[in-house]
Amino acid sequence: MASAASTFTTGQRLHEKVCIVTGAASGLGRAIALAYASQGARLVVCADLKPTPKSEFEAEQAGTPTHDVICQRHGQQKSIFVKTDVTIGKEVEALVEEAVKLGGRLDVMVNNAGIGGTENHGMVHEMTEETWDTVMSINSRSVFLGCKFACAQFMKQEPHSSGHRGWIVNTSSIMGLVGQMVYGAAYCASKGAVTLLTKQIAVEYAKHKVHCNAVCPGHLRTPMTQDQFQDREMRTAISALTPWGDEWGSAKDVAQAYVYLASDDANYITGVALPVDGGYCAQ
Template sequence: MPGRLQDKVAIVTGSSSGLGRAIALAYAAEGAKVICADLAPTARKDIVIEQEQGTPTHEEVIELGGNAVFVQTDVGNSEDVENVVKAAIYEYGRLDIMVNNAEIAAGGADGLKLIHELLNEGWDKMMRINSTGVFYGCRAAIKQTMKQDLHPIGSRGWIINTASVAGLVGFIGAGAAYSASKGSVVQLTKSIALEYAQHKIHSNCLCPGVVNTALTKQLTEHPEMHDRIVGMHPWGRLGEPQDVARAAVFLASEDAGWITGVPLPVDGGYLAQ
């Protein structure tokens, strides 16, 4: 049986580890051709977990029988982002799905400090990657998909941005810069949905709770903190990258044909409290 994303062309930023790697692999398993975009084919050793070490994401896709290429990309550089879209067109002739997933975690760039402790550099770096980088990706994808014929299922393109539950509710001491950056992603996603619905371009975002990735290790590696964070999620466990990847597949599929402008929580019930 063909996959739900059969022959669609997808760009996934931040694809070398964590959520991006899981989404890229899930898309390929559903039949998509994947452009893996990141600073390097494999993430730095300090930001990967054991199961991610070794084979670069695009090589694993190929080993599993899928179709993928890697394009070096700094999402905070608008030229890089434009170039990764050009690479999709060069390799596969079109772009269907843009997943703006690359991010700096809440603990990066002084993200866990209180507002009065934040340095300009920490705020600026967080916004450059988590907010401006998403804008660059959305803009580049929209410019391309607007040129294309409708996909046979009646849509022209799918934008999926990675936000966070921290973009929907406030957190004490969990990173004001991070929350602000993710809140901007939620509102950007909604605005794009309204502006481009007439062009049949979907725009949705994922809002994960705390997911078991290398970027959350500093929050979860201590048993007491781990148990506290698990207790914040009614489902009784941390999320796994595959939990978010499955939602990303849904939002890019025909199953979500009448869904746009939605910040989708994937949070084990966190926001239901």
């Protein structure tokens, strides 16, 4: 299922910024990378375990790797793919080094890679330690590593022309703000950790003019949620919880928030966990 009206608006909101997006092969990460390239980024480094989308569901040009789509649209030097296991510090450090090697600096770090799929692992007393550790490693440890090595680079480079040193945008979730039965304890706890890590880094690095914000998506139509969305009973139950109703958000809808938080329009914003959720958290 391909997304309709999927072309991003072009502009210069990220003019000449060097950006990394983890989990860029599909879903929300792919949408963020395409949006950044459309807004004048000098270089978008797409990081993931594999370059191609996991599914054709809601995927724009599904058979083409994200970095190739960007190069086709915006020029051959505008994007690269770097294979990265975001749970391994040395690989995340190498990812940042590659971005700096090719782009001359790092301006924007999007820590987006993550997993869901814990809805069938039961309540806390039924959940295995392995499930907990895996989810926390991929969803939380990876964000810590991305922030760690991005901040290290920000601290040693000259400020951006705006006077600011760097922008971090982390992917949390509405389940990082409130509890919910669908995804379970490990997912909620991992995203809650992302939310509070974001706030702490914002406080620690504000005096150095480093922004750190998080986006908290609601229920989206992405490969991660394909089974839920196509299960009519589950889709209806989840839709009933959202004021916007049976119209789940698209990755493109949420990607626009990542553009804003990485742009000069957000010069006085840091430490925010921004829900993009059709009103879910307003209840």
